Amino acid sequence: MSQLDMTASMLATPTDQVGAAEAFEVLAATPATCTVYPGLCTVADDEDGDQVDANGLHFDHGSDAIGVPGLEVEGDPEIWAQFTHVSAGNPPHIGFMGFDLTPEQAHDKATELRRFADDLDHLADQVHVARALHNLRTVQETTDGPFAKILTIMEDAIVRDGADPVEVGDRILELMAQARAEKAEVQA
Ligand SMILES: [Zn+2]
Numbered sequence: 001m002s003q004l005d006m007t008a009s010m011l012a013t014p015t016d017q018v019g020a021a022e023a024f025e026v027l028a029a030t031p032a033t034c035t036v037y038p039g040l041c042t043v044a045d046d047e048d049g050d051q052v053d054a055n056g057l058h059f060d061h062g063s064d065a066i067g068v069p070g071l072e073v074e075g076d077p078e079i080w081a082q083f084t085h086v087s088a089g090n091p092p093h094i095g096f097m098g099f100d101l102t103p104e105q106a107h108d109k110a111t112e113l114r115r116f117a118d119d120l121d122h123l124a125d126q127v128h129v130a131r132a133l134h135n136l137r138t139v140q141e142t143t144d145g146p147f148a149k150i151l152t153i154m155e156d157a158i159v160r161d162g163a164d165p166v167e168v169g170d171r172i173l174e175l176m177a178q179a180r181a182e183k184a185e186v187q188a
Helices: 004-011 017-028 105-141 145-161 167-188
Strands: 067-068 079-085 091-097 099-101
Touching: 017 079, 079 105, 099 105, 105 145, 145 167
Parallel strands: none
Antiparallel strands: 067 079, 079 091, 091 099
């Protein structure tokens, strides 16, 4: 009977909840996965370069890194963190950008990163408006007459009144369409 079949038969005993829990432990401790930090450490004993003890088991533990993908080099994240516990180092901790953080410090950092994400969103909204203004002014420089006047009204609405550039643009298009329709009516 294979280990998988054994686990399956153990799981097939629905009346025995403890048996099911034990079965999951068997699953977690299948060979080549970490028995010290199962479900967390992803170091495998048969990988090249990992140091092992007399029983062939690794003693430097770590997890795969979590991270924010880098913009420049794929696989080189901007921000990264991972579980680490090496035999000669600090107690189990979070490796964060080259620093060893306690769980409490990592929570604090997570709070700061959440705030940063909100700030980045806000900044992106502001730059969205800045871009709209930049485009508008670029067109403004090459135009005159009624259209230039309309662009100035739009610019004022955005800069002075804090209006949303997209809404201002839509409203102007609406007004222009209305004016065209009225003109066509008068001509008819
Ligand atoms: Zn391990």
